[in-house]
Amino acid sequence: xxxxxxxxxxxxxxxxxxxxxxxxxxxxxxxxxxxxxxxxxxxxxxxxxxxxxxxxxxxxxxxxxxxxxxxxxxxxxxxxxxxxxxxxxxxxxxxxxxxxxxxxxxxxxxxxxxxxxxxxxxxxxxxxxxxxxxxxxxxxxxxxxxxxxxxxxxxxxxxxxxxxxxxxxxxxxxxxxxxxxxxxxxxxxxxxxxxxxxxxxxxxxxxxxxxxxxxxxxxxxxxxxxxxxxxxxxxxxxxxxxxxxxxxxxxxxxxxxxxxxxxxxxxxxxxxxxxxxxxxxxxxxxxxxxxxxxxxxxxxxxxxxxxxxxxxxxxxxxxxxxxxxxxxxxxxxxxxxxxxxxxxxxxxxxxxxxxxxxxxxxxxxxxxxxxxxxxxxxxxxxxxx
Amino acid sequence: xxxxxxxxxxxxxxxxxxxxxxxxxxxxxxxxxxxxxxxxxxxxxxxxxxxxxxxxxxxxxxxxxxxxxxxxxxxxxxxxxxxxxxxxxxxxxxxxxxxxxxxxxxxxxxxxxxxxxxxxxxxxxxxxxxxxxxxxxxxxxxxxxxxxxxxxxxxxxx
Amino acid sequence: xxxxxxxxxxxxxxxxxxxxxxxxxxxxxxxxxxxxxxxxxxxxxxxxxxxxxxxxxxxxxxxxxxxxxxxxxxxxxxxxxxxxxxxxxxxxxxxxxxxxxxxxxxxxxxxxxxxxxxxxxxxxxxxxxxxxxxxxxxxxxxxxxxxxxxxxxxxxxxxxxxxx
Ligand code: SF4
Numbered sequence: 001x002x003x004x005x006x007x008x009x010x011x012x013x014x015x016x017x018x019x020x021x022x023x024x025x026x027x028x029x030x031x032x033x034x035x036x037x038x039x040x041x042x043x044x045x046x047x048x049x050x051x052x053x054x055x056x057x058x059x060x061x062x063x064x065x066x067x068x069x070x071x072x073x074x075x076x077x078x079x080x081x082x083x084x085x086x087x088x089x090x091x092x093x094x095x096x097x098x099x100x101x102x103x104x105x106x107x108x109x110x111x112x113x114x115x116x117x118x119x120x121x122x123x124x125x126x127x128x129x130x131x132x133x134x135x136x137x138x139x140x141x142x143x144x145x146x147x148x149x150x151x152x153x154x155x156x157x158x159x160x161x162x163x164x165x166x167x168x169x170x171x172x173x174x175x176x177x178x179x180x181x182x183x184x185x186x187x188x189x190x191x192x193x194x195x196x197x198x199x200x201x202x203x204x205x206x207x208x209x210x211x212x213x214x215x216x217x218x219x220x221x222x223x224x225x226x227x228x229x230x231x232x233x234x235x236x237x238x239x240x241x242x243x244x245x246x247x248x249x250x251x252x253x254x255x256x257x258x259x260x261x262x263x264x265x266x267x268x269x270x271x272x273x274x275x276x277x278x279x280x281x282x283x284x285x286x287x288x289x290x291x292x293x294x295x296x297x298x299x300x301x302x303x304x305x306x307x308x309x310x311x312x313x314x315x316x317x318x319x320x321x322x323x324x325x326x327x328x329x330x331x332x333x334x335x336x337x338x339x340x341x342x343x344x345x346x347x348x349x350x351x352x353x354x355x356x357x358x359x360x361x362x363x364x365x366x367x368x369x370x371x372x373x374x375x376x377x378x379x380x381x382x383x384x385x
Numbered sequence: 386x387x388x389x390x391x392x393x394x395x396x397x398x399x400x401x402x403x404x405x406x407x408x409x410x411x412x413x414x415x416x417x418x419x420x421x422x423x424x425x426x427x428x429x430x431x432x433x434x435x436x437x438x439x440x441x442x443x444x445x446x447x448x449x450x451x452x453x454x455x456x457x458x459x460x461x462x463x464x465x466x467x468x469x470x471x472x473x474x475x476x477x478x479x480x481x482x483x484x485x486x487x488x489x490x491x492x493x494x495x496x497x498x499x500x501x502x503x504x505x506x507x508x509x510x511x512x513x514x515x516x517x518x519x520x521x522x523x524x525x526x527x528x529x530x531x532x533x534x535x536x537x538x539x540x541x542x543x
Numbered sequence: 544x545x546x547x548x549x550x551x552x553x554x555x556x557x558x559x560x561x562x563x564x565x566x567x568x569x570x571x572x573x574x575x576x577x578x579x580x581x582x583x584x585x586x587x588x589x590x591x592x593x594x595x596x597x598x599x600x601x602x603x604x605x606x607x608x609x610x611x612x613x614x615x616x617x618x619x620x621x622x623x624x625x626x627x628x629x630x631x632x633x634x635x636x637x638x639x640x641x642x643x644x645x646x647x648x649x650x651x652x653x654x655x656x657x658x659x660x661x662x663x664x665x666x667x668x669x670x671x672x673x674x675x676x677x678x679x680x681x682x683x684x685x686x687x688x689x690x691x692x693x694x695x696x697x698x699x700x701x702x703x704x705x706x707x
Binding site: 055056059061063064067226227228229240242247316317319321328330332334343345347351352355356384385 | 411412438439440441442444446447456458462465469488489490492493494497501514515516517518525526
Binding site: 516517518525530532536537539540541542543 | 622623625626650651655656659660662663667668
């Protein structure tokens with residue numbers, strides 16, 4: 001990237017010019033920071049020498065609330081961690097309490113949870129892809145993505161009445177059974193989504209300008225990714241074949257046939273922004289596969305039979321992790337035997353994913369920061385909690 | 386090959402006879418002497434049959450009995466086994482050795498534990514507040530924390 | 544105003560007050576400062592996407608406070624953010640409006656009790672014109688709030704003191 005530009009310090013010095021580092025503030029209110037994040041960029045001309053992220057502008061004290069509310073009342077707060085993937089957040093938390101209490105969940109509930117979680121994953125990836133396009137300068141894909149996301153939100157709305165924050169997965173069950181036409185509606189969505197993915201490929205992903213802006217930018221080597229605790233599409237984009245749904249199976253994910261998608265460096269180097277972006281696109285396809293298989297064997301049953309009257313887990317602690325659209329979402333829950341958790345710590349995938357930004361943006365241009373940040377797909381709600 | 390926590394504990398015990406390492410059956414987890422923790426961490430990361438290459442989570446906990454705990458959840462992507470490690474320190478002098486250079490994940494997680502619980506990580510290169518403003522006083526997730534009435538002239542409680 | 548409903552068949556002259564024209568122009572081009580803070584911002588984005596199309600009200604998101612008329616505070620305002628919001632508000636040109644979207648920016652929302660770092664209502668730092676309740680408010684609710692704001696603009700007078 002630097003080969004034919006006269007911008008390295010040595011070259012400039014050879015010309016007899018004096019250089020100085022410059023600090024540029026990006027955010028906390030900036031259209032492409034995806035929320036309230038402040039980046040302090042240390043620049044040398046156009047070249048980035050250092051990125052210092054400042055977070056905490058959305059610190060909403062989740063952990064304090066969890067210590068003060070009862071176990072069931074914490075669920076709405078988990079919604080608001082990663083507000084683009086509420087169902088996945090509910091799922092992780094409910095799973096943790098169920099394991100602590102030793103609750104067996106009915107078949108039908110498991111199926112509903114998996115279908116909902118995968119729909120949510122698609123919805124979340126659609127937002128990620130759309131806004132990433134917008135960051136790079138393509139406005140139209142954003143409209144296409146949001147158009148299709150609305151179909152998914154309609155299903156959620158018909159099921160539990162909310163569009164964004166559902167409070168849907170409860171400890172031991174779900175809040176509402178699905179409505180009669182659910183299976184047909186979801187099958188229709190999958191039918192709509194397949195062409196969408198193709199459309200996105202034509203419009204954005206294989207667009208020359210888009211590839212030029214993202215390929216070979218922000219390369220994240222696999223060992224760095226693991227050491228920094230990057231997970232999800234970020235890790236898989238670097239070519240590491242790791243997905244909690246397959247490698248640490250929870251719920252009923254082990255019953256379905258699907259593949260873990262990894263970045264292959266098709267357009268540049270393995271682990272660049274394009275790879276990370278494409279992993280999301282491919283994952284939508286995989287989620288469609290899981291949903292289709294789940295719909296085929298969708299069982300009947302009662303969805304609320306296993307919901308405990310009183311949630312009072314025995315003394316103990318547990319760390320659960322689930323695959324959120326952004327990576328490994330963990331909850332460390334300590335119970336002291338009363339009706340409120342003693343401590344709940346949320347391990348947000350975005351938190352670790354963002355911490356690597358300094359490492360992967362050194363040496364690139366200012367404009368590339370936007371591309372790199374967008375490819376991490378952060379949600380500040382979970383990073384700051 | 387995946388190992389059980391008990392087996393890992395025995396390995397550690399044999400490798401570090403002069404560091405106090407205990408095993409807690411109930412969780413199960415390993416309790417390590419806080420100021421010697423980094424040596425153990427390096428061993429956990431690099432030994433061939435352990436290979437804990439990723440730190441899933443690092444949390445600070447206030448146990449409300451005068452102690453603070455720094456809890457690490459480790460995972461090995463190679464061998465597919467997990468381990469919980471705890472360092473218990475008194476609240477008056479909460480010093481734990483930083484593992485930020487062992488797993489870079491710990492960098493921000495330790496800053497967070499410092500910010501919210503007040504555990505000091507010795508040897509951390511950049512131990513600043515991360516979530517709360519830099520001029521905030523106190524550590525909000527301590528059990529005895531009291532919310533200030535005003536912050537910079539803005540009323541805080543409802 | 545009914546300007547557009549009437550046909551301009553006979554003459555090209557419409558008689559109205561200057562104030563009426565100016566207010567009409569202003570309320571039809573309320574440029575918005577995109578101030579997405581939290582979950583509500585996603586609904587704000589959904590409102591500007593194809594389903595709800597907020598742009599038909601003349602609301603165009605602008606990145607700079609200097610070019611904006613209305614600031615939609617969508618999401619939880621934290622203490623760390625509060626001073627920034629105030630500063631951005633002060634940078635906007637006069638005749639500026641604030642739409643507070645969602646319970647969080649109205650009063651602290653779900654975080655009102657234990658949120659040690661949450662500002663309990665954005666009106667503690669800047670004046671608010673319209674409050675939109677909900678957690679999150681549906682995009683329709685945002686549009687409704689916008690229409691309420693337009694009503695307010697319509698009834699204002701640029702010559703006299705700003706209506707209380
Ligand atoms: S009002 Fe609800 S949806 Fe809106 S920012 Fe607050 S918590 Fe999120």
